[in-house]
Amino acid sequence: MSLIVGIRCTDSIVLAASGPVALASEDGLAPARQRARKLRVVGGIAVMGVSGHDGLAQEMALSLERSLAELDHQKVAEDVLRSSIRDALAAPVQRTVAIHKTLQGLPGFGITSNDYVLSQSMVAIPFQDSVRLYALDPECSLTEITDEHTYAAIGNTTVANPFLAFLREVMWQNGGPNQASAELAAYWTVRHAVESTPAGLAQPIQLAVMVRRQDESIEIIERGDRELAAIGQMMETRLEAMRRSFATQPHASGSGGGPKPPPVPTAKPTRKRVPEVRLRLEPPDHGREPDRW
Structure with a gap:
């Protein structure tokens, strides 16, 4: 499975996702790579990330999208919104599970076929005067990411969860994250996981931000290669500061620190550069009939 990280800020949500993911192989050959974008804008109002088979994600x-089109996002109750999201995402999973149950036992449908059914997802969506972040487990149980915890990771989280906990202690000791630190933490976590588990995760990294402006409009931004490179440079700067800090700390024996480790080379991108994409959603006009955003 791929990795998706979500971080909740005061007026924004940050989502980051790894790139291609390795698929299980039943014929003994090397795992295949599924090249798919894991973050997508849904219905012009929500950002969804799915860690799982891309056909199921579609x-x-x-x-x-169909479920959100039927809701009035200014008047809907929170429990109705949660139920609508859960039911909408559970329906395709339930259909897929039912189909796979009928195919069990047939040639070519072994244990690894479950990889095409299992999925986890995240949804960022505006609600009244705020933006919300929800995570859904493989059973489609919905959990809101609140101010108490501020972040979540789904998919291949073996490396991501402890690293996020470390970054929280380092970066957010005096309160919750702002948007800039959340973007840095999300990107850093996914990149660290990719570099630590190259057999399962890979580049390119996606980074999307949902922001509620002061005029109540919602802006959805997908960072392009130039912006990601700037965040990566900031990450390297923070790493170098940590190295210098550890190098100058005395050892237990009282002697000075060891030699400064060499900087980690940054891999040069080989893909065509992708520009930053912005989608601005104006607040609804309450003087006319309710309509879709």
């Missing part, structure tokens, strides 16, 4: 996006 069905989940269509189901969520």
